[in-house]
Amino acid sequence: MIANPKENFSLLIIGCGAIAGGYDQEDIEGPNILTHAKAFKSHAGFDLAGCLDADLKTAQDFADIWGVEAAYESLEQAMRDRNFDIVSICTPASSHELYLRQLQNYNVRFIFCEKPIADNLKTAREMAAFYPDNMAVNYIRRFDPEIRQLAKDIQDNKYGGFISGKAHYNKGLYNNGSHMTDLIHMLLGPVMVKATSGIIYDFWPDDPTISAKLETKNSGPIDLIGSDMRTGMIFDLELIFDQAIISLTDFSQTLAIKPQNGPKKITKTVQNREMFNAVSNIYDHLTQGAALQSKARNGLLALETCDDIRRMAGLS
Numbered sequence: 001m002i003a004n005p006k007e008n009f010s011l012l013i014i015g016c017g018a019i020a021g022g023y024d025q026e027d028i029e030g031p032n033i034l035t036h037a038k039a040f041k042s043h044a045g046f047d048l049a050g051c052l053d054a055d056l057k058t059a060q061d062f063a064d065i066w067g068v069e070a071a072y073e074s075l076e077q078a079m080r081d082r083n084f085d086i087v088s089i090c091t092p093a094s095s096h097e098l099y100l101r102q103l104q105n106y107n108v109r110f111i112f113c114e115k116p117i118a119d120n121l122k123t124a125r126e127m128a129a130f131y132p133d134n135m136a137v138n139y140i141r142r143f144d145p146e147i148r149q150l151a152k153d154i155q156d157n158k159y160g161g162f163i164s165g166k167a168h169y170n171k172g173l174y175n176n177g178s179h180m181t182d183l184i185h186m187l188l189g190p191v192m193v194k195a196t197s198g199i200i201y202d203f204w205p206d207d208p209t210i211s212a213k214l215e216t217k218n219s220g221p222i223d224l225i226g227s228d229m230r231t232g233m234i235f236d237l238e239l240i241f242d243q244a245i246i247s248l249t250d251f252s253q254t255l256a257i258k259p260q261n262g263p264k265k266i267t268k269t270v271q272n273r274e275m276f277n278a279v280s281n282i283y284d285h286l287t288q289g290a291a292l293q294s295k296a297r298n299g300l301l302a303l304e305t306c307d308d309i310r311r312m313a314g315l316s
Helices: 036-041 056-066 075-081 093-103 121-130 145-155 173-188 271-288 296-312
Strands: 009-014 046-052 070-072 086-089 110-113 135-137 162-169 191-204 207-216 221-226 235-241 244-249 254-259 265-268
Touching: 009 036, 036 046, 036 056, 036 086, 036 271, 046 056, 046 075, 056 070, 070 075, 075 093, 086 093, 093 110, 093 121, 110 271, 121 296, 135 271, 135 296, 145 173, 145 254, 162 173, 173 191, 173 207, 173 221, 173 235, 173 296, 191 221, 191 296, 207 296
Parallel strands: 009 046, 009 086, 046 070, 086 110, 110 135, 162 221
Antiparallel strands: 162 235, 191 207, 207 221, 235 244, 244 254, 254 265
């Protein structure tokens, strides 16, 4: 818990499902922080003032579990009741556009939006332009200090030139694949889509998992390999450099670096605390002007790569 905050901000959570609080529901007091509710509740700079769900009973149950002051079933109802400083959007991607457009009519200081920004590129571009510096997008690995240090080391050429990479994911190109394209951008910079293959409808009816061949600006190839999540979830990345092989496995919880000459170094990332890091970054941004570690811009770039993959695969 962060004590004695400089300012206190009221929070409205929109969508009362798993990422809002469900993943932490059985471990409210434990050290792991996986959800918006637990992250904001663990930071004394925020007041869990309201929650909203299209099913009012769901919102009321959520409020009881997390000690939220008021439950609502519409944004209009919530905003009539109180001026909220911060809004967390935790609904499915298909409804992000609705809430992001509605929030343009209210004097909200900041939005923390689940990824992806929207379920289509046109809307994502509009929202990124409207919320350039007052929205964070939950590409959670950007809030991990180990992965942020890795990105800096790669950019500083600590491991030499990039040779090739393999990235494994499933459960939808936009929903999970955009996590991977954002991570690749973070570590290696922009990529081009050279080819696609293997469309798998493994979870979302409108968001299939698609394999692709990507290429960095220095012509380094990356195989983006999609699999069927019904055979098991996966999110792994291996990058080969002149002087080291780097892998992020176990959904980026394990970072392994094997230098060309020397022993492998294995580090556990802080993924079970990244949500708290995200909330802390938002607070520092609002109170001290700290740079946002995951903004609308990088969220848009991640989707642009996914959209290129979809179009090359013959999907609109």
